[in-house]
Amino acid sequence: MLDTVVQNMGLLCCRQKRGNQATTEENDKAAEIERRIEQETKAEKHIQKLLLLGAGESGKSTIFKQIKLLFQTGFDERELQSYTSVIHANVYQTIKILHDGAKELALSEAGSSKYELSVDNKEIGDKLSEIGGRLDYPRLTEELVQDILKLWRDPAIQETYARGNELQVPDCADYFMENLQRLSEENYIPTKEDVLHARVRTTGVVEIQFSPVGENKKSGEVYRLYDVGGQRNERRKWIHLFDGVTAVIFCAAISEYDQTLFEDENKNRIMETKELFEWVLKQKCFEKTSFMLFLNKFDIFEKKVAKVPLNVCEWFKDYQPVSTGKQEVEHAYEFVKKKFEELYYQNVTCDHQDRVFKIYRTTALDQKLVKKTFKLVDETLRRRNLFEAGLL
């Protein structure tokens, strides 16, 4: 009997030994994984997180595209081609909005015939409106282009366009209408310019990682840029991105002071931006985050200021013009900048005293300008890092 016991014990021992071998392998694997995780976490620490925030249509995605063009390989032919359908969609959407808008205005101003389409264009108008309402858009043919142009040139449509701020006419309207012939060509491949103008409502989150190459060709800074949707229903997704952010690039389209929201036609866009900015400033997670405010769409602002006074926006109601022309544009811009500055400091407490806050004038469509602006942002962030490391 002892024999059996000894034998069994032997077997038992053997089994245990095999068991130990197995756990050692597992341990090795686990250790490897641990090491990998540690390495990646370390690498992650060097990556600076940049967040593009702002209301809808403030220019975030355009900045995102610009960064892609400047610091990554840009758009390859396939990507460029993928924008064709978007651009065509923009064209249909625009003309539909204008046509329907003209009808609305004609009804509300029953007395005048300003918004009455000419007889020949009425049929075209209805046809295009119907196309624009579909889910799938047809290819832009020569015939359609002619129709669209006829409608675009109709005085009623032009009058409607002049009141575009009351409708949701996208900013790219002008650009695409002017280039319509080219857009409809057989072998049309969108240019960089076209892609930058293309309008798609971002939904969800998009990110790119890049390293800005300085003049010395050595940088070391790695940035990860996140782009988000700006409309109200998209904002609840923002909060997931708020941790460990190096800098928030807040885009505010200053040209929208006479426009209302896409998602709420009773809310002035600038007022929405104002409230959104305040909300973002108060977030606890941004206590140490640098804030770069991009006052965007300056090109449109420039032209608008001469025609539409700033005071139509409640926030700017105390604006007093002092001169005309270029000087007035500068004066108006400084006024808006000051308003945002005041807003920032109203929402700052002692904890935020050391936070970096800078305002930049931008036109997201201008690549040179965006490059120069980003160079400054990069310099500021690098200096900030040195300062925080105690080296400055």
Place this chain on the structure above:
Amino acid sequence: MPMYTGGQVLDLETAVKDGILGGGGGGGVICDDVTTPNLGKLDLKKMIEQLDSIEVPSVFICPISLEPMQDPVTLCTGQTYERSNILKWLSLGHFTCPTTMQELWDDSLTPNSTLNHLIHTWFSQKYLAMKKRSQDVQGRSLELLEVLKTVKGQTRVNTLKELRKMVTTHESARKTVAENGGVSFVSSLLGPFTSHSVGSEAIAILVNLQLNSDSITNLLQPTKISLMVDVLNEGSLETKIDCVKLMGILFAASDIVPSLSLLVGVLRLVKDKRHPHGILAGLRLLKIISTQESLGNSIISIGGVPQLVEMLPHFNSESLELCLYVLKVLSSIPHGALALKNCSNLIPNLVKLLMKTSENCTKFALSILLEVCKLSPEESAATAVNAGLAAKLLLVIQSGCNPELKQLSSELLKLCSQNCRASIFISKCKLTRTLQ
């Protein structure tokens, strides 16, 4: 010709050439007065004047006046003095040698031509070297300015750095730069896309140059001022001080409204206890812009008032006076007085300062106290009296200071006595006899 100087034999040329008389860098030029025509014409007096900061060898100094000798004469005792000085000594009736105290057996004054020649030579050498250095500086500054017009990037930054060093050390460089359109060129480098490195160097250069009204107007453009504010907020201490100084010059000449970011930046400088120079520079700027009407509200909106009040005990006397001036201006606007009143340590801090430093400080402190007490007489008066105000006020009234201060003190005293229970007041005064 051999000469005895402290036991060493030397000849003229060696003495000057090898710099035995001190001063090192003679530039290797051996000046023979006769052959170098220009030097003969050089007025020794003028040279001495222009080289007044240089260390002159002791053997050239007259023992009476301790100035370099221009006409050295030797007495019979062998001691050498400046002619006019020894004559004056002798005319006062003394018949002794001032240094050896020996009685003079001979009243003759022998011109010491050797020493004269040496002095002339030495000064000429130094003078020429200085002139050459100055020309070098001027030439180099001009060169740098030209280079700046063509380069970019890191080269531009380095060139600016060098120019800045020249401009801060040499008057001649400053003149050269200013006379060759340097001001407008460097100003043109400041814009919305200027990097920090370029901006900080440019500002450091401009702050050393004379700015006429056109340059000032040019620099007051909003984009340039914005850049200066950014550089102020991100720069090192020296850069901050330069920015603040430059903006002081600019704002003094205009009524431009300072932005909130600027005020925040200046306040940050003023609160930095480690650097009193920064504090002083920041306060100087605050004083200059305190004449601005809207400044008061701006400072209050960024919470500047409590920060300034808190710093009061940490300031040196010059800074204190500036800060009190600014607070006084703030106290004269309603929001300002309110903001001041809300600072719990305002009254105790101010009371402590009365009669401590300068009259101006006391004057400003009294004005502030008056405004604050007027706002909420009972409450403030009580706090003030508790902090020992009454005794201080009596001190002011009894002292020999400006009647304006006495006026302020009596007003305050009246206010306090009206709002405090008599017994408490009297007990806090500790000078019952005077009151009665």
